[in-house]
Amino acid sequence: MIKNTFSTLALLSAVLLLNGCTSSIHMVNTDGFDQAIPAGVDYKYVEASTKQHVFLGFAANTNYVDDARQSLIAQCDGELTAVSTQYSTDHSFLSWYNKILMKGVCIQ
């Protein structure tokens, strides 16, 4: 009886502790350093991130990659160069979030 209660409590604690605490980075890609940043010209780093919720394999927001790209472009009035893209997943209970993080150098 006591052993069963202890086991149940331990498993319930595990349920609460283990929920959605892991992630996985699938790919990080960097490209587009063709243009040297001219001396004396202002530049800044810009970034955009979006995510897609997937429940039991059913995906919502299938435009999340394009959304990240548009968000990155919207943050830069000048030339956007050296764009890096990170694709990762946050794991959770019967579902997960696919995430895109885009970063770039904005030359103004």
Add this chain to the structure above:
Amino acid sequence: MDHIQVGDIDQSQGKLKPISVKVSENTVNVDATLALTDAVLSNGAGSDEVEALRTIWALMNMGPRTGNPVFNDAYAQNVLNQLHAQCQSGKITAIRSVREANDYAIASGEIVRIDADCIL
């Protein structure tokens, strides 16, 4: 090796200097650790409690994975800045984006590496 991508290679603009950025995150394969612990503690017989724990772990951490899951996904967020900082001219070519891991059965080092050449 999980993934590699190679970009354009421009050898026409000057001498090339190899540069590299490598970031990694150590992690533990929780399922393999539980299975191993269970086998050791129960002399290979297995226990219902650990089996239940492994099932809970699998249900609570569903989703696609590359290598072993990590507990911090921010370890690769500054590779662009680090790569840029290594090249004074700002002109970088032959970029190789690599996703790999050092695997030690129940533990691993999940690695993101960017190799490139800086045009001097």
